[in-house]
Amino acid sequence: MRIAKAHGLGNDFLLVEDRDVPADFGPWARRLCDRHKGVGADGVLRYRLEPPDVHMRLINADGGEVELSGNGVRCLAAYTRFKGWLPERHTVRTPSGPRPVSVTRLAEARFRVETELGAPLLRSDEIPCALQPPRGPVVDHPLDVLGERVLVTAVSMGNPHCSVFTQGVADDALLHRLGPALERHPFFPKRTNVEFVSVTSRSELRVRFWERGVGPTQASGTGSAGAFVASVLKGLAERRVVVVCDGGRLEMEWPEGGGVRQTGEVEILIEGDWLQ
16 A cells, blocks of 8 residues: 655644545554554545545544644645646645645645635534533633633634643643643533644744644644634734744734635655555
């Protein structure tokens, strides 16, 4: 089976043609993503090329399928240009809807990709959150987590996100303590991705990530977008910012009444055969 590996700011994925993915893909994906007994990655992107578009589904490292990955979209978009399959401007079709992209080649296997991530969903029943009656936006909602009160701001970028704002950059202890507890909190019926956000200025955010079904990641595309939208909703940021992740920087824009645009770099790392 042919595979490729790519990363967006350290958030890494294995790319596999849809026809090669087994019906019982959970154990297979967990093995592939294992960093000691497999190739190692945060998830598997299963793709199907149908020019002028490419279709994508995402399996996380825990073997569960989820709706979307912003970095995954950019990795797949870059790979189609690396292979010469699609033009610079094309659409990656995901379970959460179409995501138009524009790909610029920077080097042989390095690309800069701009993605239209779409408008954020702000109603509690769309995210989803367990609020009755449904309302939106969900800003600074108090949750009891591990014996303490935590304020969360929740949005959906096609997948659920929960932002927690901190005075300084969240350390590993906080990430590993609150991340899994919030991911599986009953307030989020489909679980959630968790962003720990510190506001450097109105034009820059520093964010660390606990990804649903993965754990800590060096970057997250939709997570950066979720943190950005949460910061705007709280009045802490302008509508054009840079999000600084552990793995690098993403440029973000959210025009009034429009969708979120995101730009960042991607590298294609390897192509090869999985022999198991």
